[in-house]
Amino acid sequence: DADVTQTPRNRITKTGKRIMLECSQTKGHDRMYWYRQDPGLGLRLIYYSFDVKDINKGEISDGYSVSRQAQAKFSLSLESAIPNQTALYFCATSDSGIPYNEQFFGPGTRLTVL
């Protein structure tokens, strides 16, 4: 079984709709992240959480919100989706006990906003 899972894997929605992407992990890591990937831009950080009570904005948080429901679950919401949020979204985890901040990625969710 995968250590970091994301649901759904693909989603097509319309402008203005509310969308939630979910991430679960079985690695026991305390830190979780949401990134988006756009062609030619690498990955950009949206939000991150160092524990259940800690939520922080990344470099591109506008238009997004997150919820850390438990140590193992971190969801990303688009309150009112717009076409330029069409992208590949990745969840990642890391263990604060590892000194070099290695992150483990889920398989991604491909989101299309029409």
Added chain:
Amino acid sequence: GDSVTQMEGPVTLSEEAFLTINCTYTATGYPSLFWYVQYPGEGLQLLLKATKADDKGSNKGFEATYRKETTSFHLEKGSVQVSDSAVYFCALTYSSASKIIFGSGTRLSIRP
């Protein structure tokens, strides 16, 4: 600020060719350097890492050396295989940091 620059792709090689993907970085401190690989339809996975200057990371026949004097971390492999076709990301991070700074990725295609 910190940044990572890697060679643009796509890179297309024949099987058994020698591979180099260039990566340079700008850092205000002493980061750890990574290469991540993304196979088709999958998330990123760590390929190799180096945590201090002159360290050499290696895995699956790939190597990269942390060169502080040239601020580089070039990825090399002596003989590529079709199964190496993927997107490769150079990245840096600090041990106390919240995020990894990624390069824009280099798509590699290997012809049989």
